[in-house]
Amino acid sequence: MRQSLLLPTIPLLSLLPTALATTSSKRGLVYVPSSKHPGDDKIWDSSTSDLTWYYNYGYTPTTSFSNSDLEFVPMLWGASDADSGTPFLDAVKAQIKSGTNISYVLGFNEPDGTAATGGAGIAADVAANAWIKQIEPLKKLGVKLGAPATTGSPDGFTWLTDFFNFCDGGCNPDIMPVHWYGNFEGMASHIGQKMAAYPNMKIWVTEYGYPDQDLETTQLFYNQSSEYFDRMVNITRYSYFGGFRSDVSNVGPNVAMLTQDGKLTDIGSWYLGGVATNNKPKGAAGRVAIFAGWSVVVAAAGLWTLL
Numbered sequence: 001m002r003q004s005l006l007l008p009t010i011p012l013l014s015l016l017p018t019a020l021a022t023t024s025s026k027r028g029l030v031y032v033p034s035s036k037h038p039g040d041d042k043i044w045d046s047s048t049s050d051l052t053w054y055y056n057y058g059y060t061p062t063t064s065f066s067n068s069d070l071e072f073v074p075m076l077w078g079a080s081d082a083d084s085g086t087p088f089l090d091a092v093k094a095q096i097k098s099g100t101n102i103s104y105v106l107g108f109n110e111p112d113g114t115a116a117t118g119g120a121g122i123a124a125d126v127a128a129n130a131w132i133k134q135i136e137p138l139k140k141l142g143v144k145l146g147a148p149a150t151t152g153s154p155d156g157f158t159w160l161t162d163f164f165n166f167c168d169g170g171c172n173p174d175i176m177p178v179h180w181y182g183n184f185e186g187m188a189s190h191i192g193q194k195m196a197a198y199p200n201m202k203i204w205v206t207e208y209g210y211p212d213q214d215l216e217t218t219q220l221f222y223n224q225s226s227e228y229f230d231r232m233v234n235i236t237r238y239s240y241f242g243g244f245r246s247d248v249s250n251v252g253p254n255v256a257m258l259t260q261d262g263k264l265t266d267i268g269s270w271y272l273g274g275v276a277t278n279n280k281p282k283g284a285a286g287r288v289a290i291f292a293g294w295s296v297v298v299a300a301a302g303l304w305t306l307l
């Protein structure tokens, strides 16, 4: 831009840091391997990238990452009254016993969302019982616990209050996850609310994105979010949604970290600590992008069924 040439040197230099790719050890991957494109795994399993950890909504590590440096965080995705035994607890204990470094686990995925839109849809009392049986015992083994990850809807707060009431002191998470699909200001305000409601927990933003926007708006959201997360000391980890090709994205093609051809988009490359690739994400032909509020927003969690 011609005009910037007229700016004095010092102000221009002071603007530079925001224009450079940032690196951060807080970054992780929320990821479900693509059965259609198994080769895509190699992009994430990179010893040279910024990624330090991942979760895959499941109990056990992703096979193709078994030799990687990425730290695996097991998740108990859902729970129901019909569950028997303690398969999650057993699986995590077995990993610890075999020498895997399990420092954290995550609780339920969008329990306040309905199954139809990708949330686990768990009644707060059922979740409390499952937590006490399968998650809380890990605390004694030194594992830090992630609270249930509610949607960004205001109902999430009500669900969490009910959950902790049913727990009656028996659920003691260390981390409060945040899911957010919307603009940056809304996200910052939502995180502020969660921090105020749960001041003794660290925040992990385990799914976030700005659905169905043009590329520049999407990239601006991405930039503002990373800068904010990296600066906030009590936001200790984050994982961008997401690690999939643009043509299967159900939050709009521009959000994706991979193009329809499996190449890193600008956002994908920035997230890994690299420079812009200029690879432009394209959607599937004929897809109609409509951002219609919470019912669509929670559907993002159901993406894994498409991969």
Ligand SMILES: *[C@@H]1O[C@H](CO)[C@@H](O)[C@H](O)[C@H]1NC(C)=O
Pocket: 071, 101, 102, 103
């Ligand atoms: C295990 O992972 C945690 C969290 O990333 C890390 O702080 C710790 O140093 C790791 N321990 C070992 C033995 O690698």
Ligand SMILES: *[C@@H]1O[C@H](CO)[C@@H](O)[C@H](O)[C@H]1NC(C)=O
Pocket: 199, 200, 201, 233, 234
């Ligand atoms: C971070 O959390 C601690 C408590 O865990 C609190 O004392 C501190 O004020 C918080 N810092 C910020 C910047 O919010």
Ligand SMILES: *[C@@H]1O[C@H](CO)[C@@H](O)[C@H](O)[C@H]1NC(C)=O
Pocket: 018, 019, 020, 021, 022, 216, 217, 219, 220, 223, 270, 276
């Ligand atoms: C986002 O940040 C990158 C550098 O990390 C920069 O090149 C790009 O112009 C920024 N985009 C917007 C819309 O702010």
